[in-house]
Amino acid sequence: MKKLVLVFILIIFSIPILGGCWNQRELTDLALVLAVGIDKGEGDKKYDVTFQVVVPGNVASGQNGGGGQGPPVVVYESSGDSITEASRKATKKIPRRLYYAHTSIVVIGEELAREGIYNILDPMDRDPEFRTTTVVIIAKDKRAEDIISILTNLDKLPMNRFIKTLESAEAMLGENIKLNIDDLIGAITSPGKEPVISGFVLEGSPEKGTSPQNISTTRPPAMVSVDGLGVIRGGKLVGWLNNFHVRGAVWLLNKMKGTEIKFDFEGKKDAVTTTPYLSDTDVSVTFKNGKPFANVDIDTAFKLSEMDTDFDIEDPHKIEELEKKTSDVIKKEVEAAIKEAQKYKADIFGFGERIHKSNPKRWKELKDDWDNQFAKMDYKIQVHSYYRESGVRGKPFWSDMNK
Template identity: 25%
Template sequence: MAIGKKVRRALVFLLVSINVVILGGCWDREEINDIAIVLGIGIDRVKNGNIRLTVEIAVPRVIGSGQMGGTGGDKEETIIRSGTGVTIADAIAQLQERLPRRLFWGHMKIVIFGEQAAKVGIREHLDFLIRHPQTRTRCNVFVGKGSAKSMLELIPPIEQSASEVLREMAESRTLMRKTAKETLQTLNSEAETVLLPMVKVLPPPKGKKEIETIPFIYSTAVFKKDRMIGQIDDYITRGVLWIRDEIKLAHVTARVPGERGNITSRMIRAHTDITPKHEKGRWKIIVNVTSEHDIILNGTKLDLLSERNIQRIETELEKDIKRRMRSALDQLQKDMKVDVFGFADAIHKKYPSRWRHLKKRWNDVFPDLPVELNITVKVRRPGMNFPPQGVPEQEVKE
């Protein structure tokens, strides 16, 4: 009796499990060979306001497949497809028609907005990227000089794909880097401005095909709300990065007065504090920068063992950094009148109640806001040598 019941129960369980497998097998299961792995997308604006979506899809290739027959060779590792539509989602639908495999967004690394698309507004596209459950909020966002499609079409000589090139470049942090999440965060911040890295095609060396080159980050696009209103060059961008406390990689070159030759230092770490002050009804921003440097090149005849020389060098480095920041301020604050420095947020965080009144007239106040820059540079190490190299001992200045 008891055993019969048990067997019956086991049978029922078996039937249920078989059903689970047969029924359940086909809902979300997707073989790895039925998906098209999207590495990067480009969004361009084309005629009559439509969106052209370009995707770069990885082509799985057998590695070291020499003896396996013809699959190897110089077939491309990625393919490019485009689709157009009123929105991205629309464009995807059209794109899907032209692909045998289902698009898979889980490995998307980068998003490039074409210049035209960026000028019209990127909010709608970002919304799609954040809302889609497969895409990553960590993907890097760029603005392409010209069309985004032309960036993705490139066949880079080293990396596997143009997307990978751009991701590596952004992560190296020489200039701007913004993930989708960070873009949204700054868009939602008090100042409602965004800076996005701008890329263009590196001219290919002679003898190479037009397309065998890479895109690279060369400047920065400035957004007011979600529209691109201009761009700033790399020099200015570094100035902004210094102020925003986002500088990760910097070489500073200075000349010491009365000396011939340059001294270049490498920044080890830097920290920037933005302190708003409200004095006698007037707002003022104080930017304090402390940064540590190593000397990596000494073209002067100064001996770096001497404390006095180091101090002189530090002063000159400070001046150079200040110059950069000042020129960034001149261009963005005075000319373009956009608060990309995070001053608004600094005030909001420090004086939340006053900010509420100030916010309404911030656009008027900002261009005339006095900004005080205090920079402290510490040279920590002179590199591997104290005296300048290749200089006779008697000419070295202590």
């Protein structure tokens, strides 16, 4: 009897750990939502929500081998005054239960992003089914539904295409940041820090992008690509950082995994290209004359990847010059990024957060007027770059031919 009681106690105690998912449903009764697009309502409702649902039979090689005939995903539209309303109303059109655990991307239309994103984040944060690792992006200049409806090649599932593009561009170019709901909410709630969200643009015609034609040609008429970082202030999109501004911001946020830097050398324009592949950014905020002052310290190691001029790569002086020029470019970009952010009065680098951590007393005085303080803030940037290798060659192959 005692044993039996013990068994039941053990079972009951494990309920809170394992609970939360009790109802049985077969995989074939679920509509796996891969991506959600949220736009400002065009009709009388507040939001237009689009759901990209996978059609399993058309993706996986089924019983007969090879994919099916139709497109791998189908997009359903719905509208409502709240996200939940739209989601529930969508079931009028969808024969299966919408299942969000595999949603890996949320696309927000630019129009809606400019109006504010707080409201739409709450249902995703609240729903246990929705993963907080879902990536958030903004559809630049377009509606989210256009981006969501595009068919893509290489990766059959459009959402994979988005995620992988974000990842590869982040690793190779360093002009975007992969941000998930958890990070986004963390940045919004953290005092003295504003989030940045990667933008996606649609090149070509949105109509043609939804037809199978888009994946049956070698040059698709519609393409999506990563472009820029959206600066958020107070939950609203206030502007975009583009190209080298983005790169400067990525350096500052210590998210740089790799990029390319080109500069003039020995009088020749854009003669050398280097690729930093390791970097560490150290930011500290101190007070100078009673005002906040940021010290930015960047260390990076780079490879030489291209040279359009002939010089002795083994000459220590030349190497020093290479290192200096690389540092200069980085420094310029970082400065530009800070200036751009100051223009938007959005502390996307988390300078305020650093004060909050290191000097909470001063932060109390500063926090109410932080946006303006940030805009006026002074800073010092130091970049140290280190030359590591020149690839599998010293001088360019043509250097001897000319002699």
